[in-house]
Amino acid sequence: MSKEIDYLIKGYKNFRQQYFEKDKALYKNLVTIGQQPKYLVVACSDSRVDPAIILDCKPGDLFVIRNVANLIPPCEFDSHYHGTSAALEFGICDLGIRDIIILGHSQCGGITALLENYKKSKSFTMNSFLSQWVEIAKPACHQVINDHPNLSTPDQADICAQHSLLYSLENLNTFSWIKEGIDNGTLSLHAWYFDLNTGKIHFFHPEYQKFEVLDCYSEKESR
Ligand SMILES: [Zn+2]
Incomplete structure (x- = not known):
């Protein structure tokens, strides 16, 4: 061995x-x-971003979907295999989870691959599973290249990772059983971004339309 x-x-x-x-x-x-998990977390496969560790959770707390760059594909009914969509369906429709957290992070390799691929060819190539998968974040990639053309690729990737969370939120709405839950107030969506440098989570504030540091120290009650 x-x-x-x-x-x-x-x-x-x-x-x-x-x-x-x-x-x-x-x-x-x-x-x-x-199992009766209360939270569905979509996290990146990145070895440094384990949601159970970051959120200090026990077995049974989190229903976790991990994929490259924590992306949500749009709802598509076709003959392809849809692992993330299947897990979402199980978590929401079978387990009855009422909170979905998409957990992005800094230095994301998947997002960096998307940016580098685009910069190299000025288009998106479909030569690998990885290239094709991260294309889900293509609108976020376009946005960051347009808005911040002079930033370094690592800095662009961090901004792109945050933008891509918002596009993934939009894609969650394409699943009828998720949209229904949001419309009738039984389901809440959260976009969180974990900064590996500071160890802090930034959450997307829907009212202010920007990411803010999640304040964990004002919470007085213990678990
Ligand atoms: Zn990642």
């Missing part, structure tokens, strides 16, 4: 001893009652 895998097996041992054995009641409940 490689040393790299050894690291995971030691972690598994720690999990068994420090979490599973110590919190048997939690796992028993999760088995007998089943």
